[in-house]
Amino acid sequence: MVVPWHGLEFPSFFSNTSNTSSLIVQILIFFLAFLAAHSFRPERSAKVLAMKAIRIHEHGGLDKLVFEDVPVPLIGPNDVLVGVKATSINHLDIWVRQGLPGVTFPLPMIPGVDAAGIVADVGSEVRHVRSGDRVVVAQGISCGHCKQCLNGQDNLCKDYRLIGEHRDGGDAEYISVPSRNILALPEKVSFESAAATALVFLTAWQMLVDRANVKPGEDVLIHGAGSGVGSAGIQIAGMMGARVIATTGSDAKAAKALELGADDVINYRSQNVLSEVRRLTEKKGVDVVFDHVGVAVWEESIKALSKGGRLVTCGATSGYEAKTDLRYVFYKQLQILGSTMGKKGDLQTILKLIERGILKPVIDRVLPLAQAREGHRIVEAGEQFGKIVLIP
Numbered sequence: 324m325v326v327p328w329h330g331l332e333f334p335s336f337f338s339n340t341s342n343t344s345s346l347i348v349q350i351l352i353f354f355l356a357f358l359a360a361h362s363f364r365p366e367r368s369a370k371v372l373a374m375k376a377i378r379i380h381e382h383g384g385l386d387k388l389v390f391e392d393v394p395v396p397l398i399g400p401n402d403v404l405v406g407v408k409a410t411s412i413n414h415l416d417i418w419v420r421q422g423l424p425g426v427t428f429p430l431p432m433i434p435g436v437d438a439a440g441i442v443a444d445v446g447s448e449v450r451h452v453r454s455g456d457r458v459v460v461a462q463g464i465s466c467g468h469c470k471q472c473l474n475g476q477d478n479l480c481k482d483y484r485l486i487g488e489h490r491d492g493g494d495a496e497y498i499s500v501p502s503r504n505i506l507a508l509p510e511k512v513s514f515e516s517a518a519a520t521a522l523v524f525l526t527a528w529q530m531l532v533d534r535a536n537v538k539p540g541e542d543v544l545i546h547g548a549g550s551g552v553g554s555a556g557i558q559i560a561g562m563m564g565a566r567v568i569a570t571t572g573s574d575a576k577a578a579k580a581l582e583l584g585a586d587d588v589i590n591y592r593s594q595n596v597l598s599e600v601r602r603l604t605e606k607k608g609v610d611v612v613f614d615h616v617g618v619a620v621w622e623e624s625i626k627a628l629s630k631g632g633r634l635v636t637c638g639a640t641s642g643y644e645a646k647t648d649l650r651y652v653f654y655k656q657l658q659i660l661g662s663t664m665g666k667k668g669d670l671q672t673i674l675k676l677i678e679r680g681i682l683k684p685v686i687d688r689v690l691p692l693a694q695a696r697e698g699h700r701i702v703e704a705g706e707q708f709g710k711i712v713l714i715p
């Protein structure tokens with residue numbers, strides 16, 4: 324007999340009491356059906372077990388980005404499964420793909436430090452979001468109980484890690500992250516904008532607001548206007564009332580930097596950055612240099628600073644073994660400030676400013692996730708102005 328146990332209709336075994344063995348079988352079937360209906364919670368609402376993702380199995384060139392089927396990540400009681408609607412490429416993804424001397428990445432791994440999407444499932448202890456919510460992922464994973472974490476400086480935690488660097492990232496249809504890394508995404512902010520925001524705006528925010536402590540009226544030199552972090556830096560420094568001098572490598576990008584709010588732009592291919600800074604500041608130099616380029620601009624950056632100036636650095640895409648003439652440092656009483664990521668709470672402030680149109684994530688183009696290699700190629704060649712967003 325057919326037993327449609329998963330519907331409302333259960334076997335009518337009371338009508339057949341004369342056959343004892345049949346009754347036992349029917350009771351057993353009923354019991355198993357009851358267990359199936361009441362004991363087994365679906366693994367996740369979508370019941371999807373496999374997903375498309377970019378994975379890196381070994382370090383190297385663009386061909387090491389493999390678009391393939393992988394299992395959907397599991398969630399623990401305090402985790403959230405996010406259906407990724409947009410991710411974006413950061414320079415960090417290039418390093419993860421190529422590999423870095425002295426750094427061990429957990430291969431094979433899914434890169435992608437940014438992710439925005441819709442909650443697909445939550446662990447049993449998660450209260451602040453539910454399935455269907457629009458969210459953005461904060462990248463930093465920290466222990467949550469050390470002094471720095473308790474003081475809200477989670478990016479100073481000794482166990483600080485990033486999604487897409489030390490564990491699977493957002494270049495996939497789903498990502499599982501601790502619930503404290505999930506922030507509500509305002510209705511007005513698109514998934515693409517959110518994916519283009521989190522890492523670069525948080526990085527630029529800490530550099531300019533917390534570390535360099537930019538004041539209204541100061542002169543700020545922003546290197547690499549066309550990069551994601553540079554385009555964020557121009558806007559944040561401008562919002563703080565600084566006069567923004569940006570550098571970039573083409574006239575087309577220079578025009579875009581001006582549109583974005585830069586007061587002056589220096590084309591480093593056709594102009595001498597140092598003499599232009601001196602001209603624009605009447606020989607004073609800039610109060611703050613915002614750097615993520617490293618060795619290629621380091622010496623001129625030190626020289627471009629005014630007395631009492633601050634150089635804040637978050638990266639070294641051109642190389643990290645820079646030379647510093649210490650005479651400039653002590654004579655001009657300079658400060659060299661390191662910066663990595665930012666406090667997760669500041670991301671809420673940034674999203675609010677984006678919602679209000681005060682800050683604008685800059686998206687160069689949107690590509691399907693399957694074209695991640697092309698996205699990496701563009702970022703590596705520096706052809707973009709703003710962010711390359713990937714859609715799974």
Ligand SMILES: [Zn+2]
Nearest residue numbers: 466469472480
């Ligand atoms: Zn900690």
